[in-house]
Amino acid sequence: MKKYTLKRRYLIQNPKEVVHSLVTTSLDTKMIHQLYIENYSNDTDTFGVLSIHFQSVEQINIFESGIKRHLVKDVSSDKRYKNRYLSLFGLPESYDFSLQEVFKKCDKIALTTLDFSFSAGMSTQKVLKVLLYREMQFLEHEVELLLDDDAKALKNIHKVAENICYLFSIGRVVFDNTMIVCLRKTLEVLLSESRATLLVFVQSIHYQTLLLDIRFFLHEQSGFYLLKKSEMPLLVFVNKYLKKEEFRIAKKLKKALI
Secondary structure (H helix, E strand, C coil): CCCCCEEEEEEEECHHHHHHHHHCCCCCHHHEEEEEEECCCCCCCCEEEEEEEECCHHHHHHHHHHCCCCEEEECCCCHHHCHHHHHHHCCHHHCCCCHHHHHHHHHHHCCCCCCCCECCCCEHHHHHHHHHHHHHHHHHHHHHHHHCCCCCHHHHHHHHHHHHHHHHHHHHHCECHHHHHHHHHHHHHHHCCCHHHHHHHHCCHHHHHHHHHHHHHHHCCCCCCECHHHHCEHHHHHHHHHCCCCCHHHHHHHHHEC
16 A cells, blocks of 8 residues: 655645646546645636645655646645645735835835734734834834924823833744843833933933844844744734733734734
8 A cells, every 4th residue: 555655735826727637647646635726816827735645755856847837836834834724814825915015115104094904814923013113113203203392202102112012012922032021121211201211211322222123123034033933823813812902002903803
């Protein structure tokens, strides 16, 4: 009896055509372990996930060569393409996003109101970084107003600082805790109700260092500050960690979840 010990999972284009081609050739249909089909693009192209069990590396190479025209990428190590995730959230291509592109959009709209909509399968660490990036925009704006002696700036800075601290607090699940503790400790100065204290701090090297550290964290792409759970689907994170949370950021996040 043949045993298929090597498993591969592929994102493919036009999966029905691929499968039809495979079953009409010499491929043993028992090798096909999974087939998921979904149309995530705006055109007629259909994409799917095909899971195959092989007997040898040579068999893998022959198979991949045969479907080269339809093969998008090998997603064997990406659990988002497993059956359970696909059935809950669909293909990642339908909800994944580039942090850098979203940051650019935030920069473009500046302080204009932006209503976020987050899909259930989105990466938790990416979503939290987007919310943090937005709060940092508000913080820097309010600091400028404080330096211009705006009457409401002190109160607004306190509120934004609370939001940032809260994001770091719930971010302990997905971000490096040592980094979070250090940043939160510095952020606590911004919670001061003393205008004089704040004025001294925002004009100091400590404040500039804080800004640089957070910017570096937000734009860092190597995953150095991420924990193993960082890519958990947003819906899982919300249901497990924010279900009973009533803080305004938690409410905003749950409201934006679609």
